[in-house]
Amino acid sequence: MTSSGQATPSMAEATLDVAIAGAGPAGISCAVALIRRDPSLKGRISVFDRARFPRSKPCGGGLTGRADQAMRALGLELTVPSMACDRGLIRFADLDRSVSLGRPVRIVRREEFDASLVAQARDLGVVVQEETPLEDFSVDADGVSFSAGGARRRAKILVGADGVSSRVRKRILDRAGTPDGRPIRLFRSELSVSRAVWQRYADTMVYDFSLFPNGMRGYFWIFPVPGDRLNVGVMHDPSTPLSGGDLERLLQRQLQKYGLPMAEAVRGWPAWGYDSSRAVSSQRLLLVGDAAGIDALTGEGIAVGMEEGPLAADQILVALRSGEFGFGGYREALRHATVGRELALDRQLARLLYHQERWKKLLPLILFDQRMVEMYAARVSGSLILTDQKPALLAALIRHALHYRSRKVAFGRALAVRSPLYQLRNGVPIRVGPQVGSDHE
Numbered sequence: 001m002t003s004s005g006q007a008t009p010s011m012a013e014a015t016l017d018v019a020i021a022g023a024g025p026a027g028i029s030c031a032v033a034l035i036r037r038d039p040s041l042k043g044r045i046s047v048f049d050r051a052r053f054p055r056s057k058p059c060g061g062g063l064t065g066r067a068d069q070a071m072r073a074l075g076l077e078l079t080v081p082s083m084a085c086d087r088g089l090i091r092f093a094d095l096d097r098s099v100s101l102g103r104p105v106r107i108v109r110r111e112e113f114d115a116s117l118v119a120q121a122r123d124l125g126v127v128v129q130e131e132t133p134l135e136d137f138s139v140d141a142d143g144v145s146f147s148a149g150g151a152r153r154r155a156k157i158l159v160g161a162d163g164v165s166s167r168v169r170k171r172i173l174d175r176a177g178t179p180d181g182r183p184i185r186l187f188r189s190e191l192s193v194s195r196a197v198w199q200r201y202a203d204t205m206v207y208d209f210s211l212f213p214n215g216m217r218g219y220f221w222i223f224p225v226p227g228d229r230l231n232v233g234v235m236h237d238p239s240t241p242l243s244g245g246d247l248e249r250l251l252q253r254q255l256q257k258y259g260l261p262m263a264e265a266v267r268g269w270p271a272w273g274y275d276s277s278r279a280v281s282s283q284r285l286l287l288v289g290d291a292a293g294i295d296a297l298t299g300e301g302i303a304v305g306m307e308e309g310p311l312a313a314d315q316i317l318v319a320l321r322s323g324e325f326g327f328g329g330y331r332e333a334l335r336h337a338t339v340g341r342e343l344a345l346d347r348q349l350a351r352l353l354y355h356q357e358r359w360k361k362l363l364p365l366i367l368f369d370q371r372m373v374e375m376y377a378a379r380v381s382g383s384l385i386l387t388d389q390k391p392a393l394l395a396a397l398i399r400h401a402l403h404y405r406s407r408k409v410a411f412g413r414a415l416a417v418r419s420p421l422y423q424l425r426n427g428v429p430i431r432v433g434p435q436v437g438s439d440h441e
């Protein structure tokens with residue numbers, strides 16, 4: 001191996017135990033978990049990435065408490081500049097809810113963060129080959145033949161950590177006969193602002209749901225970034241049909257409302273929400289991270305990928321020892337792990353909250369039930385598992401039903417302030433604008 005961790009030609013040609021496509025947080029976590037659990041795998045696993053690090057990665061860069069925990073469990077450290085946010089601000093029109101985060105969320109620049117993970121993995125003996133894209137592959141009885149960076153190679157196992165446009169995901173879903181539906185979309189930009197404006201947001205993550213009456217199902221965010229910059233964006237669930245142009249206009253309009261500069265070079269990226277009924281493995285193939293699916297409620301995926309990497313590593317170690325490479329148990333292992341249970345719960349919550357009409361009943365629950373917001377904040381901090389809180393969630397729903405009438409009136413007032421499409425009649429928000437299949441103005 002060279003000092004930079006690049007494979008020598010003879011190593012690259014040998015049959016690998018594990019080839020990992022993608023050196024983002026998910027792929028690196030899987031590789032590090034493998035090496036930590038079985039140091040004899042050094043030199044027998046290789047991570048291939050089509051990019052050279054530091055590479056650009058559109059992201060909010062929020063490392064939650066769960067990401068902290070996952071990194072600590074792998075012995076990885078945060079070595080790049082970050083902003084520590086210990087406050088979350090949840091907004092809808094003129095309603096503000098503030099919540100303190102037991103453990104701050106750290107906002108990083110992904111370019112820097114991902115490169116630092118690659119460097120740490122190399123220090124542990126993981127081979128990472130940059131500018132070496134996985135081009136194609138085929139699975140046979142004895143292994144996987146693949147082409148990466150123009151060279152033919154073989155491995156016993158191929159892990160798809162190749163992000164949202166994963167080739168490995170496509171193959172697995174095609175085999176399972178479950179093609180993808182419509183993806184979540186995230187639009188993001190980084191703004192340069194004055195020191196005074198930046199300080200207003202320096203310890204706070206803003207999640208603003210005010211765009212619901214405009215047909216957007218998701219939220220607008222503002223996260224502080226080191227160096228007088230703000231990371232801003234919108235996350236949109238596909239349950240309402242907004243075009244890319246619509247979403248960009250909504251983002252710009254929201255920035256205007258906050259008195260922030262217009263975003264330049266805004267781009268949207270798709271992401272697949274995790275769905276526990278979809279295949280995440282097939283013979284000799286496994287998926288981790290965005291390739292397996294992100295949190296459908298929040299669009300969070302860094303911690304998800306870093307929790308899934310070690311789970312996949314456990315399955316791989318069993319396969320290497322037993323010689324059984326079907327990975328039939330991986331989906332169940334993922335479903336039963338904390339990460340899979342939390343993802344499944346958020347998928348259900350997303351279905352409720354982002355539903356065409358139901359949001360008017362569910363958003364007030366979040367806005368008026370402080371306990372509910374605190375539970376979610378504790379989950380973000382990593383001190384609580386929401387799926388273990390079913391009685392508390394049920395209690396929140398019962399409280400909501402009991403207080404619904406008064407909450408509806410206050411929410412309706414905020415909704416009428418927010419959107420000319422709604423007017424208050426006897427305290428109830430009634431749609432008065434045209435019906436066009438979505439709430440879009």
Ligand SMILES: Cc1cc2nc3c(=O)[nH]c(=O)nc-3n(C[C@H](O)[C@H](O)[C@H](O)COP(=O)(O)OP(=O)(O)OC[C@H]3O[C@@H](n4cnc5c(N)ncnc54)[C@H](O)[C@@H]3O)c2cc1C
Pocket residue numbers: 021022023024025026027048049050051055057058059060061062063064132133134135161162163164165166167186187188233269270271288289290291294299300301302303305
């Ligand atoms: C706008 C936006 C904002 C977001 N904000 C947040 C946030 O604040 N917090 C959070 O937790 N999550 C956020 N996410 C989600 C988060 O970015 C992803 O979930 C996370 O990057 C997933 O990590 P990954 O390793 O699976 O994939 P990636 O980080 O995408 O890494 C995949 C790697 O695979 C490589 N690759 C792709 N194809 C090939 C190939 N054929 N061969 C070899 N290599 C290949 C790529 O170069 C890349 O390095 C956001 C996403 C978006 C789009």
